[in-house]
Amino acid sequence: MSRTAPTDAVSFAPEFGAFPRPAGATGVVVLNDGTLFWGKGLGAPGAAVGEVVFNTAMTGYQEVLTDPSYAGQIITFTFPHIGNVGANAEDIESPTPFARGLILHTDITPPSNWRATQPLNAWLASHGLVGIAGIDTRALTRRIRTAGAPVGVIAHAPDGAFDLDALYRQAMAWPGLAGMDLAKDVSCRQTYAWDESLWTLGEGYGRQTAPTTHVVAVDYGAKRNILRCLAAAGCRVTVVPATATAEDILRHAPDGVFLSNGPGDPAATGEYAVPVIRNLIAKEVPIFGICLGHQLLALALGMTTHKMDTGHRGANHPVKDLATGKVEITSQNHGFVVDEASLTPNVKITHRSLFDGSVEGIACTDKAAFAVQYHPEASPGPTDSHYLFARFMEMIAAHRR
Known part of the structure; x- marks a missing residue:
């Protein structure tokens, strides 16, 4: 069906409200249903297209923006006070947003x-990231919760001049994250060693100088703090690209393999990652996965995944450990989920979301492999989920015996 090109003051989705252009607007969000949100541009001038999502965390905006799992996404922060702790070179999860x-x-x-x-x-601005303020984020969040995460374009023009028709066409043309492999885009390009450990007040980040275990981390978009947690748990960490083969990984003679977080559709990344993981499982190498790594392990074990309407993004998500009955307050960032209906006989569910009941953790019943959907390296609990790194070390130790 043909559409009339967007104009300055008209929303083409009136059920979500019309958003007339205010005087002096230097920023705009154009959704692929034609809805416009006007505001004040910030950060770098320019335009960017992606899936528009919302994050409910009250802290950690710099960590969120540099998390590789957010590749391909435009983030709506529901918490209003963003910027109050400024920015620094320590609170980043990757070199660039x-x-x-x-x-x-x-x-x-x-x-x-x-x-x-x-x-x-x-x-x-220094990282070329486009932003906009003055948006009715409640209305946008409700729109996402009601109709699912849309594709949108965010644009910042200091002179207020926008080609709305071009922005709308750009939003309509972007294919969305379903079927998109982004792990290759955010992964490291070559193997490297990691020994930086956790941050402490007055000392900064430490170094692991006496590791007891060697872990190979497959980088599908790994956050730095995950690698720090592995180092703090006693690991010598070797990081390999997302496209590393099983032979590449086994050449390092690891005691265990870690499958990292990352962006995009797990089924797309799984085309090359799943055969590798299955090979590692067959070799009986202990495996621990987080986020995308959780989904890829599930696919390797014969399960399936699907895209969620809104996803889980925030730092206040309660998850129940079914083995202990304890509830963890977790940090989450995912738009795909493991299908519980596809559960295979050799897999058990270990953790469950108390928000919507979705699968938050799995473990093999006949192999040394487990994974969780959330981020235990983050600290909303603040240390509710750190035990998972110790569990991985215990699994490796038991496998050695």
Whole structure:
């Protein structure tokens, strides 16, 4: 069906509300249903297209923006005070932001933290990240919850000049994350060693100088703090690219293999990752997976995944450990989920979301392999989920005996 090109003051989805252009608007969000959100541009001038999602976390915006799992996504922060701790070189999960843009309700808060080295807006501009403030984020979040995460374009033009028709066509043309393999885009290009451990007040990050275990981490978009947690648990960590073969991995003679988080559709990444994981399982190498790694392990074990309407993104998600009955407050960022109906006989569910009952953890019943959907290296609990790294070390030790 043909559409009339978007205009400055009309929403083509009136059920979501019309958003007239205010005077002085220098930023706009154009969704692929024609809805417009006007606001104040921030960060770098330009435009970016991606899946528009929301994150409910009250802290950690810099970690969120640099999490490779957000590749291909524009993040709506539901918490209004973004920027109050500024930006620094320590609170990053990768050298550069992988999110495509950010959407805020309130203009960036001036930094008020002793660790800040620059304002957030300057940090965004230095990394070429496009942002917009002054948006009714409640309305946008409700729209996402009701109709699913849309594709959108976020644009910032200091002179306020926008080609809305071109932005709309760009949003309509982007294919979405279903079927998209992004792990190759965010993964490292060559193998490297990692020994940095966890941060402590007054000392910064430590170093693992006496490792007891060698773990190969497959980088599908690994967050740095996951690698730090492995090092802190006693690991010498060797990081390999997402496309590493089983032979590449086994050449390092690992005591265990870690499958990292990452972006995109697990079924697409699984085309090359699943045969590798199945080979490692057959070789009886202990395996621990997180996020995308959890989904890839499930696929390797014969299960399936599907895209969620809104996904889980935030730092207040309760997850129940079915073995102990304990509830963990977890950090999550995923738009795909393992299908419980596809559970195979050699797999058991170990963790479950208390928000929607979805699968949050699995374990093999006949092999040394387990995984969780959430992020135990993050600290909303603050240490509710750190036991999983110790569990991995215990599994490796038991396998050695």
